[in-house]
Amino acid sequence: MLKRLHDISDRRKVTIDFEGMQLEVPAGETVSAAVLAAETDYTRTSAISGVHRGPYCQMGVCFECLMEIDGVPNSQACMIEVRHGMTVRRQHGARGVSDEASV
Ligand code: FES
Numbered sequence: 617m618l619k620r621l622h623d624i625s626d627r628r629k630v631t632i633d634f635e636g637m638q639l640e641v642p643a644g645e646t647v648s649a650a651v652l653a654a655e656t657d658y659t660r661t662s663a664i665s666g667v668h669r670g671p672y673c674q675m676g677v678c679f680e681c682l683m684e685i686d687g688v689p690n691s692q693a694c695m696i697e698v699r700h701g702m703t704v705r706r707q708h709g710a711r712g713v714s715d716e717a718s719v
Contacts, residue, residue, distance in 0.1 A: 618652050630700035641698050648681045648693035663710035682707050
């Protein structure tokens with residue numbers, strides 16, 4: 617169970633679509649923080665064994681937070697702020713660096 621260090625309940629909210637669920641999240645928060653706060657069990661699967669993985673460092677170092685954000689695979693969810701209307705999907709396995717948004 618994760619919890620925020622500071623009360624941000626007074627912050628403006630935006631709505632993102634995570635796997636078809638509409639999440640109201642604080643503006644300015646990173647995608648990975650928003651998804652973790654929604655108590656998701658994983659954000660991607662590994663390329664080899666397919667095990668569930670999730671954000672770890674929250675500062676752009678480990679690449680465990682790779683997700684498909686607005687159709688763009690391999691997006692570091694811990695380095696991207698939420699935007700109203702954003703679409704966020706779990707990333708399953710390896711994705712090529714040249715994958716198109718429509719893949
Ligand atoms: S959580 Fe480590 S790079 Fe995003």
